Amino acid sequence: MYLRPWMNLEAYTKEQLWSMLVEVVHASVLYYGRKAYVRDVLLQSNPTITPAELAQRLNMTEGEATVILYELTEENRGKDTPSRQTCS
Helix, strand or coil, X not given: CCCCCCCCHHHHHXXXXXXXXXHHHHHCCCHHHHHHHXXXXXXXXXXXXXXXXHHHHHCCCXXXXXXXXXXXXXXXXXXXXXXXXXXX
């Protein structure tokens, strides 16, 4: 689970510039590769990595690191929620 109790990522999403930051991060050609690397490698060995540490480790902006960690946290929350099955 990638939840970081010391950091309120939800607070960032309420900021006016959050959607612009996400748009800029998604426009980067390195975004998908970096996100996959963070998910598959870095979070496996260090699930409590901070945006500042991630930014330094991958030579990216702290904004990009924050977006990636937020998105992976949200994706992980979705996996933790049991899916509902419908009867036919």
